[in-house]
Amino acid sequence: MPRHPWRYDHLTWLEIKAAVARDPQPVVAVPIGAVEDHGPHMAISTDNDILEDVLAECGRRAAGDLLVLPVIPFGLDEHHMDFPGTIAIDMETTLAYLSQTAISVARHGFTHILIVNGHGSNQSICDLAARKCVIATGTVCAATTVNAAVSPALVQDVLDAERKGGWGSVGHACEYETAMMLHLHPERVDMSKADRDIGQLKLTYFNWDHPEPSAYTWQDWWSRFSREGICGDAAAATAEFGKRMMDVTVERFVAMVREFRTIAIRPRVDHH
Numbered sequence: 077m078p079r080h081p082w083r084y085d086h087l088t089w090l091e092i093k094a095a096v097a098r099d100p101q102p103v104v105a106v107p108i109g110a111v112e113d114h115g116p117h118m119a120i121s122t123d124n125d126i127l128e129d130v131l132a133e134c135g136r137r138a139a140g141d142l143l144v145l146p147v148i149p150f151g152l153d154e155h156h157m158d159f160p161g162t163i164a165i166d167m168e169t170t171l172a173y174l175s176q177t178a179i180s181v182a183r184h185g186f187t188h189i190l191i192v193n194g195h196g197s198n199q200s201i202c203d204l205a206a207r208k209c210v211i212a213t214g215t216v217c218a219a220t221t222v223n224a225a226v227s228p229a230l231v232q233d234v235l236d237a238e239r240k241g242g243w244g245s246v247g248h249a250c251e252y253e254t255a256m257m258l259h260l261h262p263e264r265v266d267m268s269k270a271d272r273d274i275g276q277l278k279l280t281y282f283n284w285d286h287p288e289p290s291a292y293t294w295q296d297w298w299s300r301f302s303r304e305g306i307c308g309d310a311a312a313a314t315a316e317f318g319k320r321m322m323d324v325t326v327e328r329f330v331a332m333v334r335e336f337r338t339i340a341i342r343p344r345v346d347h348h
């Protein structure tokens with residue numbers, strides 16, 4: 077792998093020190109993904125692949141405004157353990173490991189840190205890790221994602237308008253993730269095995285189509301509702317849709333990073 081100026085861990089300690097001294101500073105991204113089943117048609121590296129590739133392109137495009145840590149490759153995944161290959165780390169360990177990573181970055185003087193999630197079930201842990209970092213260091217630390225099957229907030233309009241599979245098509249190893257992999261790593265996808273597997277509930281107040289919000293959160297054991305580790309319409313995926321989602325995600329993520337670092341750190345006031 078060549079030396080990338082946007083990779084946090086490719087810099088020397090002197091270059092890290094210089095980045096901290098810059099005004100404005102770069103934002104530091106702390107990514108966490110997962111190794112888990114992604115249907116019979118895709119590699120179990122899918123979450124990490126999407127996360128790594130999107131952030132690499134964001135790093136290049138941000139031209140010094142973003143530094144990216146290596147992806148923490150494992151997360152909260154016990155509910156996928158019925159599928160061979162999944163690596164499961166418990167909630168407490170994941171939270172401790174992730175928050176200590178972000179806090180380490182803050183202790184060197186970086187003021188704006190983004191925890192970037194690549195796997196749905198890490199989300200609440202990412203939120204808590206960001207809060208731990210804020211409480212421990214006073215920095216601006218937030219949690220976000222670049223994977224629209226985790227949360228589509230960044231690209232909701234394009235995902236809604238351009239997906240082909242209709243309700244239920246985007247969840248996991250779905251139309252979105254399969255399209256991204258067809259664009260980024262076609263050699264890790266076998267479309268002859270890509271299926272439509274929509275076993276999740278659609279109730280009035282709960283559904284599992286990711287662009288559509290639910291009134292409550294609930295995560296069941298995967299083998300209770302998914303036949304083969306897909307939740308969505310993998311068969312509807314195309315490389316063109318993946319490229320389109322990649323382009324819009326990178327463009328908006330870089331814009332978001334530049335907005336994020338303008339958030340001022342204001343002094344606390346003790347009213348006792």
Ligand SMILES: [Zn+2]
Pocket residue numbers: 114122123194195225248249253
């Ligand atoms: Zn995934």
